[in-house]
Structure formats: C-alpha cells, structure tokens
Amino acid sequence: MNNTPSEKTYEHVKTVAEALKEKKGEDVRVLDIHDISSVADYFIIAAGNNERQIQTLSDNVEEKLKKEGIEPAGIEGYPQASWILLDYTDFVVHIFSKEDRLFYELERIWKDGKEINIESLSNDRTDLTAGPNK
Numbered sequence: 048m049n050n051t052p053s054e055k056t057y058e059h060v061k062t063v064a065e066a067l068k069e070k071k072g073e074d075v076r077v078l079d080i081h082d083i084s085s086v087a088d089y090f091i092i093a094a095g096n097n098e099r100q101i102q103t104l105s106d107n108v109e110e111k112l113k114k115e116g117i118e119p120a121g122i123e124g125y126p127q128a129s130w131i132l133l134d135y136t137d138f139v140v141h142i143f144s145k146e147d148r149l150f151y152e153l154e155r156i157w158k159d160g161k162e163i164n165i166e167s168l169s170n171d172r173t174d175l176t177a178g179p180n181k
Contacts, residue, residue, distance in 0.1 A: 052081050052088040056137040059117060060089050063140055064165045066111040067093045072104050072142070078153075078160035089138040090157060094148045098128035104142045105131045 060077060067075045072093035081088040095101035105125060112118070112135070121134040130147045133140040141153060154162075 052079075052137065056088055059112060059115065059135065060091060060138055060163075062111050062115060063091045063108050063138070066107045067091070067104055067140075067142075068165075070104050070107045071100070073145070074148075075165055076154060077163040077165050078157050079163055080157055080160040082161075083157075083159050087134075087137060087139045089163075090141060090153065090160070091138060092141045092143070092148070092153055094143050094145050096145070098144075101128040101131055101142050101144060105133060105140075108133060108140055108142075 064075055064077055072095060075091070075093045078090040078092070079088065080086070080090055093104060095104050102125065105122075105128075109119065117135060119133045120136050121132075123132040123134075124130045129144045130151070131140075131142045133142075143151070
C-alpha cells in the first residue's frame with residue numbers, strides 16, 4: 048500500500064529496537080507492514096515486566112528519538128502502562144505488559160507483515176526484507 052519506507056524511517060526503527068533492548072525489553076519484534084497497511088510502515092513490539100519498566104522502555108524510546116529530532120505524533124496508555132503506544136506516523140511502537148501482549152496478539156493479527164530479524168539490523172537495507180525471524 049505504502050511506497051518503500053525511507054532510509055530515515057529505517058534508521059529510526061533501528062534506534063527504537065536498540066532503545067528497547069537497552070532497557071531489557073522482552074521479545075522485541077519489528078514487523079514490516081508497509082505492503083499490507085496504510086497505518087504505518089513498521090510496528091515495533093516489546094514487553095515489560097511491570098508498569099515501571101514499561102514506562103522506562105517508553106521513556107528511553109522517546110529520549111533516543113528526540114535526540115534524532117523526532118517526536119511522537121501521539122502517545123496512548125502511559126499512565127496505566129499496561130500497553131503504551133507511541134505513534135511516530137511511519138512506525139508505531141507498542142510496549143505491552145506480558146499479559147496484554149498475550150491477550151492482543153498483534154503478531155498474529157499482523158501475521159501477513161514481514162518480521163525483521165532485529166539481531167541483524169545493519170546499515171544494509173536488505174535486512175528490511177530478510178523475511179521472518181526464526
């Protein structure tokens with residue numbers, strides 16, 4: 048649906064994945080949904096162990112992206128911290144409690160998206176089309 052995501056978007060997605068891993072986000076996944084949705088190009092999904100960690104994950108993502116000159120278009124769920132959504136227009140960051148992540152199963156809902164292997168994210172854009180992370 049969308050055109051190919053920009054290099055800048057790709058760099059921001061890498062920053063988000065690194066920020067989530069840095070604060071011990073669990074089961075961090077990146078889904079390339081640009082071919083199947085007009086909502087965004089990517090979903091970045093992670094889980095935290097408790098409200099404080101979920102907020103810390105969100106804060107770290109915001110801080111890292113702000114240093115790159117990008118601010119979220121919207122933030123939902125921060126006070127409750129069971130599912131925080133950070134909308135950056137071209138990509139959306141979902142940070143869940145473990146229970147909510149299991150309940151909503153975004154990976155299942157968006158299964159037609161391509162899962163990006165975040166361990167192999169590099170400067171080479173071919174990583175964006177590497178296929179499922181098995």
